[in-house]
Amino acid sequence: GKGEYDHYMLKEIETQPTALSNTIEGRIDGGDVAFEALPPGSFDSIESVQFVACGTSYHAAMYGGQLVREAGVRADVLRASEYESTAGPVDETTLVVAVTQSGETADTLDAVRHAAARDARTLAVTNVVGSTAARETDDAVYIRAGPEVGVAATKTYSSQAVTLALLSQRIAGDVPDATPVADRAAMLEALEALPAHVETVLERGRAETLARELLDSDSYFFIGHGLGHSVALEGALKFKEITYEHAEGFAAGELKHGPLALVTEDTPVFAVATGSDDDEKTKTNAIEAQSRGAPIVAVGPDDQPLADVADAHLPVPDTHPVWAGLLANVQLQLLSYHAATQLERPIDKPRNLAKSVTVE
Ligand code: M6R
Numbered sequence: 001g002k003g004e005y006d007h008y009m010l011k012e013i014e015t016q017p018t019a020l021s022n023t024i025e026g027r028i029d030g031g032d033v034a035f036e037a038l039p040p041g042s043f044d045s046i047e048s049v050q051f052v053a054c055g056t057s058y059h060a061a062m063y064g065g066q067l068v069r070e071a072g073v074r075a076d077v078l079r080a081s082e083y084e085s086t087a088g089p090v091d092e093t094t095l096v097v098a099v100t101q102s103g104e105t106a107d108t109l110d111a112v113r114h115a116a117a118r119d120a121r122t123l124a125v126t127n128v129v130g131s132t133a134a135r136e137t138d139d140a141v142y143i144r145a146g147p148e149v150g151v152a153a154t155k156t157y158s159s160q161a162v163t164l165a166l167l168s169q170r171i172a173g174d175v176p177d178a179t180p181v182a183d184r185a186a187m188l189e190a191l192e193a194l195p196a197h198v199e200t201v202l203e204r205g206r207a208e209t210l211a212r213e214l215l216d217s218d219s220y221f222f223i224g225h226g227l228g229h230s231v232a233l234e235g236a237l238k239f240k241e242i243t244y245e246h247a248e249g250f251a252a253g254e255l256k257h258g259p260l261a262l263v264t265e266d267t268p269v270f271a272v273a274t275g276s277d278d279d280e281k282t283k284t285n286a287i288e289a290q291s292r293g294a295p296i297v298a299v300g301p302d303d304q305p306l307a308d309v310a311d312a313h314l315p316v317p318d319t320h321p322v323w324a325g326l327l328a329n330v331q332l333q334l335l336s337y338h339a340a341t342q343l344e345r346p347i348d349k350p351r352n353l354a355k356s357v358t359v360e
Contacts, residue, residue, distance in 0.1 A: 002149075006341075006347075007150065007337075007341075007347040007348050008148075008149040008150040008348045009150035009152055009154060009242070009337055009347050009348055010337060010347075012148055012149070012150055012154045012155045013154045013155070013202070013330065013333050013334065013337060014202055015146070015155060016154070016155045016158050016195075016198050016202075016330065017195035017196070017198050017199045017202075018146075018195070019144070019145040019146055019155040019158065019159050020158060020159060020162060020194055020195045020198060021195045022144040022145070022146070022159075023143055023144050023145065023158075023159040023162050023163055024162065024166075024191060024192065024194075024195075025144070027166055028166075028188050028191065028192065031184065031185050031188065032169075032173070033166045033167075033169040033170045033173070033188070034170075035141055035166070035167070035170055037139050037140060037141060038139060038141065038170055040173060040174065041174060042139075042170075042174060043095065043170070043171050043174035043175055044174050044175075044176070045092070045093060045121075046073075046093060046094070046095045046121065046171070046174070046175050047073075047074070047093040047094070047175070048073065048074035048075065048076075048093065048094050048095070049065075049068050049073060049074070049075040049076075049094070049095045049096075049097060049171065050075070050076050050077075050078055050087060050090065050094060050095070050096045050097070050115070050120075051064060051065050051075065051076070051077045051078065051096075051097045051099055051164075052078050052079075052080045052083055052096060052097070052098050052099070052108055052111040052112060052115075053077075053079075053080055053098070053099035053100060053108060054079065054080050054081060054100075054105055054107050054108055054357070055153070055237065056101075056152075056153040056156075056157050056234060056237060056238075057099045057100055057101055057105075057108075057153070057157075057160060058077070058079060058080075058099070059157065059230045059231075059233050059234035059237065060099055060157050060160035060161045060164060060230075060234075061077045061097070061099040061160075061164065062077050062229070062230035062233070063161040063164060063165065063227060063230050063231075063325070063326075064077075064097075064099070064160075064161065064164025064165060064167060064168055065077035066226065066227055066230070067164070067165050067168035067169075067181070067322070068168045068171055068172075070168075070181065071168055071169070071171065071172035071175075071178045071179055071180060071181065072172075072177060072178050072179050073171060073172065073175050073178045078111070080098075080105065080107040080108040080110070080111040081107040081360070083107075083110070083111030083114060083115075084111075084114055087111075087114070087115065089118075090115050090118050090119070090120040091118065091119050091120065092119045092120070092121060094115070094120040094121065095120070095121050095122075095123060095171070096111075096112055096115040096116075096120045096121065096122050096123070097122075097123045097124075097125055097164075097167070098111070098112040098122065098123070098124045098125070098126075098133050098137060099125045099126075099160060099164065100124065100125075100126050100131075100133050101126065101127045101128070101143075101145075101148065101153055101156040101160070102126070102127070102128055102131060102355070102356040103124060103126040103127070103128045103131020103132055103133035103134050104128075104131055104132055104133070104356045104358055105133075105356065105357050105358070106357065106358050106359055106360045107357070107360055108133065109132055109133060109136070110360060112124075112133065112136065112137060113136070116136075116137075121138055122136075122137040122138050122139075123137055123138065123139045123140070123141065124136075124137040124139070124140040124141070125140075125141050125143060125160060125163055125164060125167070126140060126141075126142065126143065127142065127143050127144075127145050127146075127147075127148065127156050127159070129142060141163060141167065143156060143159040143160050143162075143163045144159065145158075145159035145160075148355075149348065149355075150347070150348045151241070151348065151349055151350055151353050151354070151355050152238055152241050152242050152336070152347075152348075152350070154238075154333050157234060157329065158198070158326055158329070158330070161326055162191065162194070162326070165191075165322060166191075169181065169184060181322075183320075186320060187320050187322050187323075190319045190320035190322070190323055191320075191323060193319065194319070194323050194326070194327075197316070197317045197319055197323070197327055198326075198327065198330055200316075200317050201316055201317070201327055201330045201331060201334075202330070202334075204315070205314075205331065205334045206314060206315075207314060207331055207332075207334035207335040207337075207338050208334070208338040210297065210312055210314065210335065211335050211338035211339040211342060212338070212342055213312075214268045214295070214297075214339075215339060215342055215343070216266070217245075217266050217267060217268050218246070218264065218266040218267055219245070219246040219247065219248065219262065219266070219267045220236070220239055220245060220246070220247040220248075220267070220268055220270070221236075221247070221248055221249075221250065221255075221259070221263070221267055221268070221269040221270065221289070221294070222235040222236040222239070222247065222248070222249040222250070222269075222270045222272065222332070223249070223250050223251070223252040223255060223269060223270070223271050223272070223282060223285060223286065223289075224249075224251070224252055224271065224272035224273075224274075224278075224282055224325070225251065225252045225253065225278040225279070225281045225282045226274065226276065226278035227274055227276075227278070227321070227322070227324075227325045228252075228272035228273065228274050228278055228279075228282060228300075228325055228328070229249075229251045229252070229272075230325070231272045231325040231326075231328055231329050231332070232249040232250065232251075232252075232270070232272050233249035234249070234329055234332070235247075235249060235270060235272070235299075235329065235332035235335075235336075236248050236249030237249070238332065238333060238336040239332075239335070239336045239339065241336075241350055241353065242336055242337070242340040242345055242347060242350050243336060243339045243340045243343055243345060244343070244345060244350075244351070245339070245343075252271070252281050252282040252284075252285040252286070253281055253285060255285045255288060255289060256285065256288055260288060260289065260292065263289045263292045263293070263294045264292065264293055264294065265293035265294065265295070267289075267294050268294060268295045268296075268297060269286060269289045269290075269294045269295070269296050269297070270297045270299055270314075270332065270335075271283070271285075271286040271296055271297065271298055271299065271306050271310065272299050272300060272325060272328045272332075273298055273299065273300025273301065273304040273305075273306045273307070273324070273328070274300060274301075274304075274321045274324040274325050274328070275300065275301045275303065275304050275318065275319070275321045275324045276321035276324075278321075279300070279304045279305050279306055280305060282306060283305045283306045283309060286298075286306060286309065286310070287309055290309065290311070295311045295312065296309065296310045296311050296312075297310060297311065297312045297313070297314060298310035298312070298313045298314070299313075299314045299316075299328040299331050299332060300314075300315075300316055300324055300327075300328050301315070301316055301317070301318050301319070301324055302315055302318070303318060314328070314331040314332075314335070315331075316328055316330075316331060
């Protein structure tokens with residue numbers, strides 16, 4: 001049950017440190033990445049990767065896809081519902097990774113079946129042991145987040161993104177000519193500290209006050225660049241899903257190609273920072289919105305350029321840039337939760353939505 005918590009969503013947000021510890025457990029092995037089902041050499045014959053997913057799982061897949069590409073391996077992240085028209089040719093050198101919390105999403109199952117029928121190698125990254133995705137794919141990797149009851153995916157997003165980041169390094173170790181991230185030891189060390197860093201975000205969250213201050217806005221924008229882009233999309237999806245307010249996520253650089261026309265003093269912009277070079281682009285575009293009157297909220301570490309210009313800041317502890325976006329996302333989960341609570345929304349069962357979407 002939800003015990004002392006008012007909602008499953010809050011419980012699931014607040015138990016992310018434990019979920020993440022379980023996700024990581026036994027998978028970091030002397031500076032390398034180990035997966036029970038995928039011993040070294042598993043991806044020797046793979047030349048490219050396609051991630052297929054829907055909704056929040058798609059945003060986690062974007063995270064993983066970027067890390068696979070940074071390792072020098074061709075990787076596409078495809079919306080499962082558009083798979084047939086966007087996938088292009090696949091064969092036995094293509095690894096198709098179905099990212100699905102439930103393992104039962106019809107669009108995702110359909111995409112992976114389509115790929116399997118064309119000889120692709122298939123892998124499920126899922127939370128549910130024995131789910132259809134786990135049974136029908138060649139291999140399965142479990143995110144080990146524990147059951148998630150709230151319709152809004154929270155802890156499972158964090159556990160998916162971490163699992164996919166680890167998978168990116170496992171793939172990089174096998175695929176010919178791929179190169180694991182240069183500072184992998186530092187990255188993995190920072191991952192071991194991630195559960196404690198999430199705990200810090202939960203303890204120091206300022207999202208509740210900020211949610212109250214901004215509640216009368218017309219629309220809520222979320223922007224970011226690189227890994228921060230996928231976090232911005234996820235922040236906006238969660239916000240609209242449980243508050244019923246209009247929210248939209250953008251690549252920071254896209255703002256000036258249209259959406260800026262909507263920006264006024266009543267459209268707060270949440271700018272996701274990761275503590276990497278990506279933040280400069282986000283800052284430049286945030287300033288464009290700010291000069292049209294929009295309040296800017298920096299979401300990320302203290303030591304990054306957005307913190308200087310922002311009107312408000314949702315801080316996260318310093319960490320490796322690969323993980324900072326996941327900490328920023330916890331702040332955005334809290335923001336959505338508190339905004340929805342103040343608006344007296346039902347939280348765990350938003351209107352019109354189902355936890356597991358088994359129709360196409
Ligand atoms: O079970 P899945 O991960 O395949 O579900 C995919 C989406 O339906 C799901 O992530 C949805 O977007 C969430 N409710 C968003 O919070």
